[in-house]
Amino acid sequence: MTSDTRVILICSGKGGVGKTTLTANLGISLARKGSQTAVLDADFGLRNLDLLLGLENRIVYTAQEVLEETCRLDQALVKHKQEPNLSLLPAGNPRMLDWLKPEDMKKIVEMLSKQFDYVLIDCPAGVEDGFRNAVAASKEAIIVTNPEVSAVRDADRVIGLLNTNGIKPVQLVLNRVRPKMMESQEMLSIEDVTDILALPLLGLVLEDEQVIVSTNRGEPLTLIGSQSPAARCYSNIAGRLQGEDIPLIDPSKEGDGLRDKFRRLMQTKIF
Amino acid sequence: MNSKYQSDKIIFPKSLTSNWRRHLKDYILNIRNIDIELDCGDWELTCKDFTYLKNLCTQRNIEILSVKSSQSKTIISASAIGLNSFFNLKSNNNIGKNLNPRNITVNDKKEDHILFHQGTIRAGERLESKNDIFIFGDVNPGAIVSAGGNVMIWGRLLGIAHAGKNGNDSAKITAMQLKPVQLRISNKVARGPKENPEEGFAEEARIEEGLIVIKPART
Incomplete structure (x- = not known):
């Protein structure tokens, strides 16, 4: 299984565009579809993938202990209760930042590759050491960006670095798309972004308040089977990643249907 | 009918005086159902030329896989209508x-x-x-x-x-x-x-x- 494992780096350059949220939701979606999936938090300094997955209180050992050989890999892996196909490998102690080298990261990923179909690496923001460590271990990458000039610029920079590191394929996820603002041209359009970045578009994720709610609860949207726009986008992305042929959503038509309107009405009453 | 089992390479005539349109038309009308590579040499072709070629090929169920040329203009026109194009760097x-x-x-x-x-x-x-x-x-x-x-x-x-x-x-x-x-x-x-x-x-x-x-x- 080692060679078949897809080690996917999820990175963006800029912070706060939705790397961790995408990692968590993609992890759950892939696991739902039956793939053995591991999510690895490479953001050692400011880790919060465990928070998003609601696994913070179950962490005992971390990747650091595994490398020091004070525990076994399966002791450190935290299995998600509701989605047993998904495991989290916690990042390690934030106070010991300098212990990790690219070789260590490679070693961890190699160990994970033996038992998982997918290894998703949540990359830290920036292009410094943390990023370099994460890149060293990955085979392919997903770039997350928002339709904002600064996020696109940083993504462009990161794509350049990934290319020089020989990572292929690199795909694009455009996060926090607001159809109305795109229509009125207050926001960069999808074409603007793909034009500059020149990458295949893996998917769009619509702006959705439910994402914030789910983040705070530690239950990724895809886990609770939500039918909110973002949740559908995430599971579509997971499907495409597995080679399914799912058409991209058309943001201009989103939210017009009777079902969407009804759903919105329901949500406003509940929350 | 749709099975393409062959691929071929078409090389443009070297001489600048010969009529490439006729040359290619004769060639293309003799083949069908295959994939071809176009080597345009140092010909300068426009979008119009490529559309002409593409139409000709579509009629015969021929797919143009790639276009090679040493002329940047040709490359640009080819990529403008969505053909895979490469620089022939030998004569750059x-x-x-x-x-x-x-x-x-x-x-x-x-x-x-x-x-x-x-x-x-x-x-x-x-x-x-x-x-x-x-x-x-x-x-x-x-x-x-x-x-x-x-x-x-x-x-x-x-x-x-x-x-x-x-x-x-x-x-x-x-x-x-x-x-x-x-x-x-x-x-x-x-x-x-x-x-x-x-x-x-x-x-x-x-x-x-x-x-x-x-x-x-x-x-």
């Missing part, structure tokens, strides 16, 4: 000649020093050369290209370009779409234009009376 001297006809007589050696780059230059990247730079791809915002001679871009210039960095006032910056953050020629600096340039026309920037001006490129 022609590209320099074609783009900048005034330069060949001055110094023949110069052509050997054109720096070719294929692909997008992304934010934070920097491309430098003492001589001319030819980029087949886009220069994204945040990227810097600086050349001792001219900068030629078959793509969009959205970043910063510096031509004639060692004080060559006659250097030019040419791009299919010129919308840079900043333009520098020799020791002059100019901000990029605010409005979008007209699409489909190459533009060039050069120094006129001490100022950097942008004009439609002369071909």
Whole structure:
């Protein structure tokens, strides 16, 4: 299984565009579809993938202990209760930042590759050491960006670095798309972004308040089977990643249907 | 009927006088159901030519896999209608000649020093050369290209370009779409234009009376 494992780096350059949220939701979606999936938090300094997955209180050992050989890999892996196909490998102690080298990261990923179909690496923001460590271990990458000039610029920079590191394929996820603002041209359009970045578009994720709610609860949207726009986008992305042929959503038509309107009405009453 | 089991290569006639249209039509009408590679040699073909060829091929259920050429114009036209196209780098001297006809007589050696780059230059990247730079791809915002001679871009210039960095006032910056953050020629600096340039026309920037001006490129 080692060679078949897809080690996917999820990175963006800029912070706060939705790397961790995408990692968590993609992890759950892939696991739902039956793939053995591991999510690895490479953001050692400011880790919060465990928070998003609601696994913070179950962490005992971390990747650091595994490398020091004070525990076994399966002791450190935290299995998600509701989605047993998904495991989290916690990042390690934030106070010991300098212990990790690219070789260590490679070693961890190699160990994970033996038992998982997918290894998703949540990359830290920036292009410094943390990023370099994460890149060293990955085979392919997903770039997350928002339709904002600064996020696109940083993504462009990161794509350049990934290319020089020989990572292929690199795909694009455009996060926090607001159809109305795109229509009125207050926001960069999808074409603007793909034009500059020149990458295949893996998917769009619509702006959705439910994402914030789910983040705070530690239950990724895809886990609770939500039918909110973002949740559908995430599971579509997971499907495409597995080679399914799912058409991209058309943001201009989103939210017009009777079902969407009804759903919105329901949500406003509940929350 | 749809099974394509063969692929073939079509090479354009060498001689400039022969009629390639008839030559190719005869050839294409004799084959069907296969994939072909087009080697255009140093022919300069327009979008119209390629549309003609494509239609001809579609009728015979032939797919054009790729287009090879040593002429940048041909490459651009081919990619404009969605064909895979590649530079034939063996005879790449022609590209320099074609783009900048005034330069060949001055110094023949110069052509050997054109720096070719294929692909997008992304934010934070920097491309430098003492001589001319030819980029087949886009220069994204945040990227810097600086050349001792001219900068030629078959793509969009959205970043910063510096031509004639060692004080060559006659250097030019040419791009299919010129919308840079900043333009520098020799020791002059100019901000990029605010409005979008007209699409489909190459533009060039050069120094006129001490100022950097942008004009439609002369071909």
